[in-house]
Amino acid sequence: NAGVTQTPKFQVLKTGQSMTLQCAQDMNHEYMSWYRQDPGMGLRLIHYSVGAGITDQGEVPNGYNVSRSTTEDFPLRLLSAAPSQTSVYFCASTSRWGAIEAFFGQGTRLTVV
Amino acid sequence: DAKTTQPPSMDCAEGRAANLPCNHSTISGNEYVYWYRQIHSQGPQYIIHGLKNNETNEMASLIITEDRKSSTLILPHATLRDTAVYYCIVPTSGTYKYIFGTGTRLKVLA
Numbered sequence: 001n002a003g004v005t006q007t008p009k010f011q012v013l014k015t016g017q018s019m020t021l022q023c024a025q026d027m028n029h030e031y032m033s034w035y036r037q038d039p040g041m042g043l044r045l046i047h048y049s050v051g052a053g054i055t056d057q058g059e060v061p062n063g064y065n066v067s068r069s070t071t072e073d074f075p076l077r078l079l080s081a082a083p084s085q086t087s088v089y090f091c092a093s094t095s096r097w098g099a100i101e102a103f104f105g106q107g108t109r110l111t112v113v
Numbered sequence: 114d115a116k117t118t119q120p121p122s123m124d125c126a127e128g129r130a131a132n133l134p135c136n137h138s139t140i141s142g143n144e145y146v147y148w149y150r151q152i153h154s155q156g157p158q159y160i161i162h163g164l165k166n167n168e169t170n171e172m173a174s175l176i177i178t179e180d181r182k183s184s185t186l187i188l189p190h191a192t193l194r195d196t197a198v199y200y201c202i203v204p205t206s207g208t209y210k211y212i213f214g215t216g217t218r219l220k221v222l223a
Contacts, residue, residue, distance in 0.1 A: 004156075033210070042200065042213035043157070058210065090156050092211075101147075102211065104156030 002026050006091050006105035013081040013112045021076040021108050023091030029103075030096035032074040033058070034066065036087040037107075043090060049074055050096065081112045117201045122218040125195075131188040133217050135201030138182040143206045146177060148186045150197040151216070157200065160186065191221045 007022045025032065033048035035058075045058030049068040063085060065077040074093075078085060088109050094102040118136040125131040137146060145164050149157040161168055161175045163184070168175045174187040188195055200216040 035211075035213070037154075042215045043211070045210060045212065048210060059212070088154060092156075101159035101162070102149075102157075104158070106156050107154065109154075 004091055004093050004103050004105040006089075006108050008108060009106070010109050011111070013078070013110065015081060015083060015112060017081050019078050019081065021078075021089055021091075021110070023074045023076065023105060024072050025074075025091075025093040025103070026072065027093060027095070027103065028071060029093035030071065031094040032068070033092050033094075033102075034064070034074070034076045035090045035092065036060065036085075037090065038087050046076065046089075078110075081110075083112045086110060086112045117203055117214055119199075119201055119214060119217045121215065122220070124220050124222055125188075125191045127193060127221050127223050128190055131191040131195065131219060131221070133186040133188075133199050133201075133219065134183065135185070136183045137201070137203045140181050140203050141206060142181075144203050146175070146181075146184050147202045147204070147211075148173070148175065149200045149202065150195075151200070152194075152197040157213075160199075191219075193221050193223060195219065196221045 004025045030051045034046040035043040037043045044060050047066040049055045055066050088107045090107050091105045092102045147162040148160040151157045163175045177184045198216040198218050202211050
């Protein structure tokens, strides 16, 4: 009964490095999304996916790439990390059918130096 | 997404009811109101949702006005563990895109 699993929990990157934040869910949810949360702020939507092979941009997509090759996984790629991307990143998944709650992971705290 | 407006902060005495308001005056007829909370820096946790009728579950009650332009989340007997940021969200129907505002920071006082 894992729900939404994010890895890693913490990461420090140097400016210009690339990395992938992993997100996996075991609930067979169609809809998955990525958010970032800066200190003292609410969550902002980066990218989302309504199913395997389908992705779209959210509020703040620049500097991030996503793909959805399977229902279970939705990785978030930082192509060239910048200090402005220092944040806590949350992944969420939702069943597409009906008014159903979203399940959030516990977050990845990323620092770019 | 329908824009939501919440007070930035509220205090509540332990054991008393906490009433958290939310305005969503541009809500459409088929859009639901969702409430989530975030404790410290954990992932947001679902509390309750509703369309037009009042709803109650083991965590809280949701009161939606008849014109659906506002709602109130009620925690009937607040405890210290209810201290958190509470978010009211109205996703555009069929999109599942949650637009978070800054929420209401509820502090439950001993």
